[in-house]
Amino acid sequence: MDDAPTSPTPVLAPVAAEDIAGLRGFNRYFTRRIGALDDHYLGQDRPLGEARLLFEIGEGPVSLRELRGRLGLDAGYLSRMVKALEGEGLVRVSVHPGDSRLRVAELTSAGRTEVEEQNRRADALADGLLKGLTREQRGQLTGALADAQRLLRLAAIRVEVVDGTHPDARTCLDAYAADIDARFPEGYDPATLVPPHEVSGRSGAFLVAYEEGRPVGCGALRRLADGAGEIRHVWVHPDARRLGLARRLLGELERQAVARGHRVVRLDTHASLTEAQAVYRACGYTEIPRYNDDVYGAHFFEKRLGR
Amino acid sequence: MDDAPTSPTPVLAPVAAEDIAGLRGFNRYFTRRIGALDDHYLGQDRPLGEARLLFEIGEGPVSLRELRGRLGLDAGYLSRMVKALEGEGLVRVSVHPGDSRLRVAELTSAGRTEVEEQNRRADALADGLLKGLTREQRGQLTGALADAQRLLRLAAIRVEVVDGTHPDARTCLDAYAADIDARFPEGYDPATLVPPHEVSGRSGAFLVAYEEGRPVGCGALRRLADGAGEIRHVWVHPDARRLGLARRLLGELERQAVARGHRVVRLDTHASLTEAQAVYRACGYTEIPRYNDDVYGAHFFEKRLGR
DNA sequence: CCATTTGTTTGACTCTAGTCAAGCAATAGG
DNA sequence: CCTATTGCTTGACTAGAGTCAAACAAATGG
Structure with a gap:
């Protein structure tokens, strides 16, 4: 390992x-x-x-x-x-x-x-x-350029810790809420969003990803009652999907968790977000039994933060 | 097919x-x-x-x-x-x-x-x-950029038909001769090079590949006694190797052969040029028995130009 | 309603990048 | 040996790209 x-x-x-x-x-x-x-x-x-x-x-x-x-x-x-x-x-x-x-x-x-x-x-x-070039070589070139552009875009994105009340944080959360409201069959109640104070200061963190100054993604870390960290609201703007930004946000959130002394982080996802579940699994998360009473949660994951 | x-x-x-x-x-x-x-x-x-x-x-x-x-x-x-x-x-x-x-x-x-x-x-x-980026992503980016650059360089190379006496043709053939003289254990006698008149006009062709105005490769087509075409002196400058230029030159020579009414082209290679043999095979050439008395030839190939 | 702030316009510059032609010295070709 | 040709320098000029500050109008925040 x-x-x-x-x-x-x-x-x-x-x-x-x-x-x-x-x-x-x-x-x-x-x-x-x-x-x-x-x-x-x-x-x-x-x-x-x-x-x-x-x-x-x-x-x-x-x-x-x-x-x-x-x-x-x-x-x-x-x-x-x-x-x-x-x-x-x-x-x-x-x-x-x-x-x-x-x-x-x-x-x-x-x-x-x-x-x-x-x-x-x-x-x-x-x-x-x-x-x-031959048709085959053109395809290779187009593929190589697309890969390179994807990675360069990802590399150029800066992830920053902002206060939970920061306007960019609110912008992202609003977009997140609208996004999943459209995707969840039962809709989404924005009142369920994590309150700003839980993701500020020592207890938690809110990350915003910026591409050329524009917020294109976010993620929140808060502290659970038992002292574990909880990751919530990982979201990526439609324009910035398929770059690998969700993984990057996840990694940064884990670093934040480590810095706050958490040895384990948990999260839950909606049944409909199958790609998200795949990402969590690929990033070393393992499925665990329900640990909260979130009405939207269907799958629950946990990861031990080692090293 | x-x-x-x-x-x-x-x-x-x-x-x-x-x-x-x-x-x-x-x-x-x-x-x-x-x-x-x-x-x-x-x-x-x-x-x-x-x-x-x-x-x-x-x-x-x-x-x-x-x-x-x-x-x-x-x-x-x-x-x-x-x-x-x-x-x-x-x-x-x-x-x-x-x-x-x-x-x-x-x-x-x-x-x-x-x-x-x-x-x-x-x-x-x-x-x-x-x-x-992670180390893995950096490697992917470097790889994608290298692929893209290789293909862009190849795409930017222009292959032109020049007269056999053209200075660029001579430059390439000199470099070719020096190159294989160093690689053949028995050396190479430049007198064996195809004479300019055989690769000019209706009977043959001489191709020079230019990268940013600089000759970086060549190839010759001449007419054999039985009317078939013969490809000779396919050479690529060391700076332009591994781009796929040899294949491209080969393809252009075949087009020249078709334009001159040849239904088949032949070529021979030295025993030591194993990469060249692999290229010929990959481009649809099949090995045939010796068809000439070239002292350097060890493997003989032929391709029917169909359609 | 008053002071800022924001968005734009205008005048007056600067500097980089580049062109074109005349001219001079060294070399190459016959 | 004479005549191109080549390589470089110099003078004279242009256009593009951009900066900076002053000024002004509309909007915004107390």
Whole structure:
């Protein structure tokens, strides 16, 4: 058990030099070769900044504030670019109906045409690149890129301990409640959610996972009457599923439990959450008899925290 | 045979939309997230162009001509940047000993220190990214990136038909001859190489594979006395091995053979080239009895070009 | 209702990156 | 030996990308 080759839940370990070299080598190759190419083609006759802006406005109307955040631009710089695009008839700007300080931009039909042309060019570029490969190799490439992207996204997600009353904690719990309310045949009563004070300070913890500053997952640890830890409300935003984030949250919650002196953690799940049950089992949890009177609980799990 | 799920040698087929979308999605994610981060950190207090230049000078002395090629810079622009770095005491420039038109740049110890600092920062960035993953996930990521890079390199290689007398053809054949001369216990006599006229025009073809403008592989097709095609001198530069380029060259040579009306191609290999034999077998070649008096040939193969 | 805060605009800059052409020195090719 | 050619430098210029501060209007919080 001590020298298990793979660890069921994440353990922090120093990063191997070859992994760093691999990532850096790929980064050099990719950005200099493919990325640069793409930027060059995307822009064509238009400055890259404007091309990116058009692309980012894309579908529905977007507020300038949103664009500023997404592209990381200076307010003045953005304002001027939008004005230039408006002057060319590619973008229409209007005042936000709800808040007159905000301005929202959307593409005109000419703008839409230009974005389509951009997409055509980018597709042609990708097509030209992939053409040299067999169908099988293309599939391998697509698979490898998907795996890499999944892992890079997971790696970029930061898990932080926040207070149970933190707005991001509430946002996540609301989404969690809505989510399972839709999934449980009997619905879900939000009053069942763990109260903020139980997951704050010494007695418990609340974790929020952030991807690019946006909360995309959470998990709570509280103390049971008998002194064991209890994990509750492990949730992952639909956009961030299938990355392995639930496992990561679980591991972080276990670390929090260890730090609070718990030697064992328990949790329960609803009968309908079969994937969750599989995750718990894979992470070293074993099924135990009912240990509480939770109306939604159907399966009960426990894990001893060793080391 | 007609509907075999995987094709032994490359066949051109339209690129699936999902492969294009996969590559484009990854490109967007990667360049905007990782690449941009990297550039930002790499530069720090120094313009990106100069930072890249320092990195590229790296070890041993490099001629400005070489740097110009590698970074794709304008001669005047490069000249000025080198001068600026020289002024800061990071780079030492001297006249090339062999050709006084050329100038060679190398790092001073201050320059080396700065590049080390660059590397430390880039390593720290990669380390910070990978830290969120388990050791197993890091290994998966490194593997996926290596696969993707291998396939992207292969995809970016262009195979062209050149005249047998073309300098790139000669370069490749010289490298090929030197390569096998070192591998064959009995050495290799370059006089055995196919004469240029046999691989030009209607009777044959000479293919050169280019990676970023540099020849990295070749292959020849000529016509045998009985009208069959013969494939010879399939060679891949050591830097471009393990990408699957030999298979690709083989496939292109077969296409050339079909275009010239050959219904069958043959080839021979030296007893010591066991990997090559494996490739031929995997690409649908079957071993046949000796069909020529080549002193180096030990195994003889044939493939019918059907459809 | 008054003071902040937020979202945006405008003017005035800076710096990086890059182009283009003229010119000079060394070399290569006939 | 003469004429390209190659490699580099210099001057003159441009455009893209971005910063910073002042100003102003709408919304928000006491």
